[in-house]
Amino acid sequence: MSIEVNTRKVDWVKKETVKELLKRMKYSFPLVVVKINDEIIPRSKFSEVYIPNNSKVSVIHMISGG
Amino acid sequence: MNKEKTNKIKKKLKKSSVGIAGLGGLGSNAAVALARAGIGRLVLVDFDKIEDSNITRQYYFLDQIGKLKTNALQDNIKKINPSVVIDAYCEKLIKGSMETRFKDVDVVIEALDSAETKVAFIEEILTKLPDKPIVAASGVSGYGHSDRISTKNLGKLFLCYDENAKSCDIDVLVAPRVGLMANWEANLALEIILGEDR
Numbered sequence: 001m002s003i004e005v006n007t008r009k010v011d012w013v014k015k016e017t018v019k020e021l022l023k024r025m026k027y028s029f030p031l032v033v034v035k036i037n038d039e040i041i042p043r044s045k046f047s048e049v050y051i052p053n054n055s056k057v058s059v060i061h062m063i064s065g066g
Numbered sequence: 067m068n069k070e071k072t073n074k075i076k077k078k079l080k081k082s083s084v085g086i087a088g089l090g091g092l093g094s095n096a097a098v099a100l101a102r103a104g105i106g107r108l109v110l111v112d113f114d115k116i117e118d119s120n121i122t123r124q125y126y127f128l129d130q131i132g133k134l135k136t137n138a139l140q141d142n143i144k145k146i147n148p149s150v151v152i153d154a155y156c157e158k159l160i161k162g163s164m165e166t167r168f169k170d171v172d173v174v175i176e177a178l179d180s181a182e183t184k185v186a187f188i189e190e191i192l193t194k195l196p197d198k199p200i201v202a203a204s205g206v207s208g209y210g211h212s213d214r215i216s217t218k219n220l221g222k223l224f225l226c227y228d229e230n231a232k233s234c235d236i237d238v239l240v241a242p243r244v245g246l247m248a249n250w251e252a253n254l255a256l257e258i259i260l261g262e263d264r
Contacts, residue, residue, distance in 0.1 A: 060204070062188075
């Protein structure tokens with residue numbers, strides 16, 4: 001019962017949303033693109049979408065500068 | 067040079083278009099690289115004027131300070147490759163309609179400044195134009211550490227990425243690294259248009 005978050009193996013928590021996972025991982029930066037397996041999760045769905053067991057989660061944060 | 071390959075690429079690029087959101091360090095340099103490569107059409111969007119502090123890394127000249135970036139970049143590109151068709155829009159991207167100018171381009175390049183705007187733009191393109199490839203960049207500030215940059219591919223999003231770079235609010239923006247990222251973005255756009263170079 002585990003998931004992979006940015007190549008780090010962490011416990012899978014039943015009925016945990018993307019928003020809750022970001023909080024648990026202490027990803028405090030507000031600006032992220034989240035992908036679960038191959039699907040990009042829109043920000044508006046962060047508090048609705050549950051993290052499935054065995055999934056691979058990528059959290060990408062955007063940094064200012066251009 | 068491989069003549070056959072050169073001609074094949076030339077033909078394909080001539081028929082292709084790239085849209086660039088933001089004409090600062092990333093956008094101006096990416097646009098020039100694509101113009102030199104022979105892109106057929108560029109859609110350029112920016113609302114800003116050139117300031118003297120921009121000259122350290124953006125593709126503008128001292129005598130262009132005060133001009134609109136859309137106009138100045140058009141002038142500069144015309145001096146390099148006059149055959150590029152340029153659709154320039156001097157306007158601010160407004161949340162809710164950010165995708166408007168990019169509906170008919172082959173690839174979109176995100177070349178914006180603040181992290182908030184980057185995320186908003188990427189999300190709007192990904193959700194409203196789901197078949198459109200978008201190239202974005204994150205982590206341009208600082209110098210050195212070229213090897214930390216990598217491409218992250220998330221579906222239609224191709225991200226030129228250095229997660230260890232600092233925000234430009236607390237770091238510096240200098241030509242070599244900004245140019246590296248800008249050309250990385252342009253190079254990704256070419257790869258998307260032409261397919262993998264084998």
